[in-house]
Amino acid sequence: MRLFLDANVLFTAAYSPEGVSRALFGFARAGRCTLLTSRFALDEAGRNLAVKAPRQMPELTGLLDGLEVVEEAPLALVGRARAAPIVEKDAPILAAAWFCSAELLITGDRADFGHLMGRPVGGLSVVTPRAVLELLLGRTDV
Secondary structure (H helix, E strand, O other): OEEEEOHHHHHHHHHOOOOHHHHHHHHHHOOOOEEEEEHHHHHHHHHHHHHHOHHHHHHHHHHHHHOEEEOOOOHHHHHHHHOOOOOHHHHHHHHHHHHOOOOEEEOOOHHHHHHHEOOEEOOEEEEOHHHHHHHHOOOOOO
16 A cells, blocks of 8 residues: 655654654554655655754654655646645645555645545545554554
């Protein structure tokens, strides 16, 4: 299963080593999923962590071994994402998830992605870290 991680999931995984977002990395190490992100999302996570929790920056760096950093999506696909509709700042995230053929886009950002959760969006589903963890544990379908 190909899982695209939004910046807030990366931030949370680095900030909270015992949390749900970090647990996804254990499933990836066990071969249960592939974790993907873009440089755009990784940079956003790094900027936010540097401001809010600079001591956790080494944690984010350590997570890179468990991630595949994919190419950014072409501008035409970013434009398509804006029409999803999604706010301007998150269009590159959705477009990159499409571009790398992710099955799920994982985000905790209900403010900007909440209206897309629980329904197919261009071939993928947008879900929370908790929902994908439940799926990986075999407790639910997404």
